[in-house]
Amino acid sequence: xxxxxxxxxxxxxxxxQVEKEINEISTALATGRAxxxxxxxxxxxxxxxxxxxxxxxxxxxxxxxxxxxxAQTGLVSAVxxxxxxxxxxNQAASGTLSGTDMEAINTTFTQLASQxxxxxxxxxxxxxxxxxxxxxxxVMSGITTSSLITISGLDLTAIAATCTGLSITxxxxxxxxxxxxTSQLSLISAGQSTFSAATVGIKAYQSEANALSTGLQAxxxxxxxxxxxxxxxxxxxxxxxxxxxxxLVTQMNQQAAAVLTIFR
Numbered sequence: 001x002x003x004x005x006x007x008x009x010x011x012x013x014x015x016x017q018v019e020k021e022i023n024e025i026s027t028a029l030a031t032g033r034a035x036x037x038x039x040x041x042x043x044x045x046x047x048x049x050x051x052x053x054x055x056x057x058x059x060x061x062x063x064x065x066x067x068x069x070x071a072q073t074g075l076v077s078a079v080x081x082x083x084x085x086x087x088x089x090n091q092a093a094s095g096t097l098s099g100t101d102m103e104a105i106n107t108t109f110t111q112l113a114s115q116x117x118x119x120x121x122x123x124x125x126x127x128x129x130x131x132x133x134x135x136x137x138x139v140m141s142g143i144t145t146s147s148l149i150t151i152s153g154l155d156l157t158a159i160a161a162t163c164t165g166l167s168i169t170x171x172x173x174x175x176x177x178x179x180x181x182t183s184q185l186s187l188i189s190a191g192q193s194t195f196s197a198a199t200v201g202i203k204a205y206q207s208e209a210n211a212l213s214t215g216l217q218a219x220x221x222x223x224x225x226x227x228x229x230x231x232x233x234x235x236x237x238x239x240x241x242x243x244x245x246x247x248l249v250t251q252m253n254q255q256a257a258a259v260l261t262i263f264r
Contacts (some may be wrong), residue, residue: 053143054213071130092174118158154191
């Protein structure tokens with residue numbers, strides 16, 4: 001009777017193991033993901049952390065690009081204003097205007113200069129502004145501090161201040177204004193080139209971050225990857241085995257019960 005009982009216990013244990021595997025395979029088929037052993041689980045955790053970091057970097061770079069876009073738009077408007085001021089200065093330098101006319105266009109000239117200052121002040125995006133200082137700001141292009149890059153800025157407020165200090169109420173003042181405006185336009189042109197180069201770099205870093213996160217995610221997916229056909233076949237085998245084990249356990253229990261009746 002002891003042997004029968006021991007065999008029944010062994011079979012019962014086997015039934016539990018089969019049930020466990022059936023549940024694991026059923027879950028894998030339902031979720032499309034394989035169960036992970038401790039080693040795979042640790043690897044998935046490590047890779048997932050890197051994926052999140054690269055996605056965060058990609059998002060941050062996108063935000064930086066927004067700041068650059070706003071700055072570029074601001075510079076286009078500033079160039080337009082400076083060119084209008086240049087046109088007024090050229091009129092004043094012609095020597096054909098009366099004193100009254102010179103005063104009138106100088107008022108417009110000064111108002112245009114103040115608008116340039118407003119552009120510099122309003123180019124803020126989430127606390128970042130590339131048009132109110134030359135130092136700009138730094139951002140990570142990767143997932144380590146060694147990947148820190150700096151986006152240089154342009155002090156449009158200083159340009160505006162320079163322009164505001166000009167006067168075209170005289171021919172000589174107009175000549176001076178034309179020279180100064182040309183130099184300020186050159187500064188803005190250089191700033192536009194800097195921002196354009198930064199955009200190229202940002203896009204490259206974004207593409208790299210996206211490629212790396214996509215590649216790491218593919219590795220994670222491969223760890224979780226399952227073969228549905230093979231799992232379905234294995235599930236059928238386990239279901240058959242479970243039926244047989246249940247039958248054997250039942251038979252063993254019945255035989256053990258029969259033996260016990262002899263001793264009653």
